[in-house]
Amino acid sequence: GAVVSQHPSWVICKSGTSVKIECRSLDFQATTMFWYRQFPKQSLMLMATSNEGSKATYEQGVEKDKFLINHASLTLSTLTVTSAHPEDSSFYICSAPGQGSQETQYFGPGTRLLVL
Amino acid sequence: GESVGLHLPTLSVQEGDNSIINCAYSNSASDYFIWYKQESGKGPQFIIDIRSNMDKRQGQRVTVLLNKTVKHLSLQIAATQPGDSAVYFCAEKSGGSYIPTFGRGTSLIVHP
Numbered sequence: 001g002a003v004v005s006q007h008p009s010w011v012i013c014k015s016g017t018s019v020k021i022e023c024r025s026l027d028f029q030a031t032t033m034f035w036y037r038q039f040p041k042q043s044l045m046l047m048a049t050s051n052e053g054s055k056a057t058y059e060q061g062v063e064k065d066k067f068l069i070n071h072a073s074l075t076l077s078t079l080t081v082t083s084a085h086p087e088d089s090s091f092y093i094c095s096a097p098g099q100g101s102q103e104t105q106y107f108g109p110g111t112r113l114l115v116l
Numbered sequence: 117g118e119s120v121g122l123h124l125p126t127l128s129v130q131e132g133d134n135s136i137i138n139c140a141y142s143n144s145a146s147d148y149f150i151w152y153k154q155e156s157g158k159g160p161q162f163i164i165d166i167r168s169n170m171d172k173r174q175g176q177r178v179t180v181l182l183n184k185t186v187k188h189l190s191l192q193i194a195a196t197q198p199g200d201s202a203v204y205f206c207a208e209k210s211g212g213s214y215i216p217t218f219g220r221g222t223s224l225i226v227h228p
Binding site for chain 1: 124150152157158159160161162205214215216218219220221223
């Protein structure tokens with residue numbers, strides 16, 4: 001089946017620094033990828049839709065200048081958390097729809113971010 | 117038993133028992149439903165899906181039941197094993213959108 005990877009799997013940073021998270025589709029191309037945030041013991045909340053070659057679409061309440069998304073190729077989307085603060089600490093997960101069926105979503109393993 | 121509160125609902129079962137995880141969805145226009153399993157520190161994994169023109173679908177050890185009248189979805193796991201311990205999310209989609217809306221999630225704990 002299709003595989004989505006994320007890097008890094010976890011990151012600890014100081015408050016005020018920026019952190020970049022990569023999402024890659026390993027054996028298929030993805031013109032669209034999705035970024036989710038998940039707080040402990042809560043569900044996944046969609047943050048934004050990453051579109052290859054164009055601007056990302058952000059969900060209501062998500063600051064686009066805070067969470068920069070770049071989808072430079074058909075296999076890579078990046079999420080940069082700028083000037084991270086402790087409240088940005090969360091589990092960030094990306095996903096990509098399958099090629100055969102747009103309804104099937106393949107999720108990455110997630111990136112745990114801890115901002116001190 | 118099952119408990120619901122401010123924290124994630126939890127279902128505790130004994131190994132070998134059958135588990136039933138429930139989900140209420142909100143959008144009557146939803147026409148596609150998915151169950152995901154999420155182990156601690158990992159991304160969600162697809163388990164089984166069902167379209168709105170069906171009321172039951174079976175997989176390996178899992179069965180999904182859909183009741184559109186009351187907007188209720190359930191996941192039944194037969195002969196539950198310790199490896200089934202995880203958080204289970206239902207998700208719904210409507211129309212041509214391929215972005216699922218995730219439900220609250222239920223934590224399944226299987227005691228050996």
